Amino acid sequence: MTGVLDGKVAIVTGGASGIGRATALTFAREGAAVVVADIDADGAARTAAEITEAGGQAHAVTADVSAEADCAALVAAAVDAFGGLHVLFNNAGIIRRADALGTTVEEWDRVMAVNVRSVFLMCKHAVPAMTGGGSIVNTGSGWGLKGGGNALSYCASKAAVVNMTRALAIDHAKAGIRVNSVNPGDTDTPMLREEARQLSEDWTAFAADAADRPMGRAGSPDEIAQAVLFLASDASSYVTGSALVVDGGGLA
Numbered sequence: 001m002t003g004v005l006d007g008k009v010a011i012v013t014g015g016a017s018g019i020g021r022a023t024a025l026t027f028a029r030e031g032a033a034v035v036v037a038d039i040d041a042d043g044a045a046r047t048a049a050e051i052t053e054a055g056g057q058a059h060a061v062t063a064d065v066s067a068e069a070d071c072a073a074l075v076a077a078a079v080d081a082f083g084g085l086h087v088l089f090n091n092a093g094i095i096r097r098a099d100a101l102g103t104t105v106e107e108w109d110r111v112m113a114v115n116v117r118s119v120f121l122m123c124k125h126a127v128p129a130m131t132g133g134g135s136i137v138n139t140g141s142g143w144g145l146k147g148g149g150n151a152l153s154y155c156a157s158k159a160a161v162v163n164m165t166r167a168l169a170i171d172h173a174k175a176g177i178r179v180n181s182v183n184p185g186d187t188d189t190p191m192l193r194e195e196a197r198q199l200s201e202d203w204t205a206f207a208a209d210a211a212d213r214p215m216g217r218a219g220s221p222d223e224i225a226q227a228v229l230f231l232a233s234d235a236s237s238y239v240t241g242s243a244l245v246v247d248g249g250g251l252a
Helices: 018-029 041-053 068-082 105-129 152-175 190-198 203-210 221-232
Strands: 009-013 033-038 057-062 087-090 134-139 177-184 243-246
Touching (some): 009 068, 009 105, 018 041, 018 087, 033 041, 041 057, 105 134, 105 152, 152 243, 177 221
Parallel strands (some): 009 087, 087 134, 134 177, 177 243
């Protein structure tokens, strides 16, 4: 049985855990050779090992995607390891739960560096490697499309990702490169638990609030990964510049 990404080479940033890990595993099951990148070296290695132990192809790279040298090296590693690049999932991200008064300049800059500058840098270096065209998927958020409380820097960063995605789609369509964003609602990941910790909220109560949406639950990383797979694959061949919301009806 063939997979929808057979013969493709993919980079997944933030691949050590959560949505990134789930997407790396999904890509591999669908036939892609996957470069798993994360600042967490051990976590990236674990994801890559899980893929190879299941019979897939994977290579782990330790990278701080807010640094241009690391982004350039990451793309070069994909080309060196697997001979090209067809899919880029810009998923690495962080969150700081605070309003303007509670956000330091250093925290603002770090959120923007990891969530926004990384997308620019990865695309800057990945696009020239996608010589036969390709697909770029950027992780936005429901809070990139509407506001949210006590998350100023995160909301601003994800809104930037959503509109940067549209600009990239316009610029690179003639090269056969599609660029879309996936915009999850609350998803059961380590980041969601980190939000509860930052807000000093009880996890049970925080999780219940996250489930307050028409479908009555938070999403799973695997569900988001399936949406990313659609955007990465030829099933979405006429889709570019879109902001796909995957949030159990939360924005509705």
